[in-house]
Amino acid sequence: MVDVGRAAERGRELSSRISEEGAGWACAQIGTFKELRPNAETFTWLSPRTVWRSRNEVLAGLFGDPSGQVRARWVAAQRERGVDSAFRIPMDVGPEFSFLVLGDTGEGDASQYAVVPGMLKLGADTDFAVIASDVIYPTGSGNEYDDKFFRPYQDYRAPIYAVPGNHDWYDGLGGFMRVFCDAPALKAEREGFRLSPAGLRGLLWRRPEKIDEAGLAGARERRALPEQQAVQPAPYWAMETPGLLIVGVDTGIRGTIDREQAGWLREVSRDPRPKVLITGKPIYTRNEYKPSALEDGGTIDDIVTDPAHNYVAAIGGDVHNYQRFPITAGGRTIQYIVAGGSGAFMHATHTTPRVTVGGIDEGDYRCYPLRGDSLSFYSKLYSERLRMRWLYLTPAESAALMSRRIGVTPVRDGPPVRVTRRMRWAARILGGWPMPFRLPVGRIFHRYLSELSDWDTPPFFKSFLHISVTPQALRIRCFAATGCLPQEIEPPLEDEVEISLL
Incomplete structure (x- = not known):
């Protein structure tokens, strides 16, 4: 059994907020994560091939994001297969439980594997984990899940769920839906070329890869234990626990929520239980407010801030670091968290000016790395x-x-x-x-x-969230992973917040 509270006390004393050593600057010995990696190959964004394979982001910005239309097809196919139409996931947990949140994990290189030892140590007694955005880089291919998902988390003895990020959508969500929803590929739609933005987009759009089913079956063997199994109904879902609803939303490539998902989100949000939102795009980041738009009007944050919906936190990936904004709305405080630091290259925090967004003071803002x-x-x-x-x-x-x-x-x-x-x-x-x-x-x-x-040597400034829930409160802790052995043995605690659920 792992006493996370005691580990947090020790981790607080060892954090980057206390010493340069806690940040990993005095890295005399690399952590054991290097032994977990399948090979010495380093994922690099400096390769023109990698950049070209990721072109759908640029095309979606220039010619329109097709995620909403494709998502509607996936959702319709799932309903035809007989999944719960409300996309609810009943969780077999008691009134007290804990889970992990990992964000933007799947580069498959040192910066991803460096998170694994601390995650396994402090997550040993957690009931499940959620990946928030970009499970697989660069294009979400189902043929890359072995070394970027199944292998790194093969020793995590609980289910893993996910919400997709923009990179998962570069493969038309085919890999994500196959792995997390056990869904067969969509039937290909053939359209003639049209002289229009959508037609130009279709001409250049990267097509989904055909999944090597034998290879995927072999990869699944790494997480074949009964207690590791999880099948979610769709790319967006609601986890039901006795005292908390965890709502996952799919923000596609550009962040817009399609009409059908928006209607589902409004309906789910009427549940009286306290709620945590997990999303592919953060609502607050740096000194900016970026609520995802709803196709039929308004934003996700309109739903989150409605007092009747009882959201207490909103956690988003996509930005590769940790940030926390305690925003007061409607007479109560909602914790808005960026948690995209669990594997990919680190987005700089030093370009963030003095924080005033949402009416908060710089002294209330937290980020990692400093x-x-x-x-x-x-x-x-x-x-x-x-x-x-x-x-x-x-x-x-x-x-x-x-x-x-x-x-x-x-x-x-x-x-x-x-x-x-x-x-x-x-x-x-x-x-x-x-x-x-x-x-x-x-x-x-x-x-x-x-x-x-991107780089591949410590310190990495990676992080993951450990969230513990009781009937009275929800506690969110951000632990660091530098890639150095001392911080691997005793993960530093970089931030902590307790939220009342009463």
Whole structure:
């Protein structure tokens, strides 16, 4: 049995908020995760082939996102197969239970496998896990699930459910539906070319791969134990537990919720139980408010903030780090969480300005990695790749720079650091300070090209959520995975919040 409370107490003392060592900067020994990897191949976004295979994101932005129409076909096919039309998943748990949330997992390389040891240790007694967004990179292919899903989580002895992300949709959701819903492929639709945005999109659109059924059957053997089995009814669903409803929604490629799913979400949300939303796109991220639009009007957040619906938290993937925004709405506080840090490359946090979105104060905002650690790592990355040693900023220098920019006291204690002209210029170029020109770490880069900053050596600044539920409260803990052995043995606790359910 694992005492997560005691592990959290120890992890709080070992976190990046306490020391540079807790962030993984003094990484003298790589963790045991390297022994779990099937090979030494490194997933890279620097490959033109990988970028070309992922072209559907750009095409959906230019010519329209077809996710809604395809999702409707999947949903209709599932109903024809006789699944519960309300897409509810009855969970065999008691009034007290716990589960894990992993976000944006499936690169299949070191940054994904580095999360596994801590997840297995602290998740040993959890009842299930949920993957929030992008189970498989780069295109959600059903032929890539072995090393990117079944192998890394083969020793997790509980069911795993998921909501798809944009990359899972690049394969028309075929791999996701086969693995998580046990659904056969949709019949191909053939259309003649039309001189229209949809016609141009169809001309260039990447088609789903045919799944190697024998290979997939072999991969499934890695998670063949009875207690590991899970079949969900659709890409969106509602998990029923005695005192909590966990609602998963599918945001497709661009984040819009189709009319049928929106109607389902409104109906499910009328259930009087407290609710947690798990979504492929976060509602708050950086200093921005990005509620997914509903095709028939309004947004997901209109549903979440309605006091009658009793949502207490909304957890989204897609952005590859951890952030928490305690937003007051209708006289109550809802915890909005970004939890996309469980496997893919890390999105920078140092480009986030002083947080004021949703009426909260910077002091209430939490993120991992800390902005200073994010700036220091990007400086290390670019100083090595560009062979510009002057660009490197130590963690202490970066913390001082970000503290001055945001206007807060540095999180970690330490001797004062004198900010020099060289440091300021480096920070400007790396996006830690406003500047017309900077290396690609900013908003536009993160939207389209941030994968080019992927790396495969610690510290990784990965994370996962451990959520424990009682009739009285829900506790969300964010644990870190740096890829270094000390943090693998005792995962640092980077954030914790308790939410009343009464």
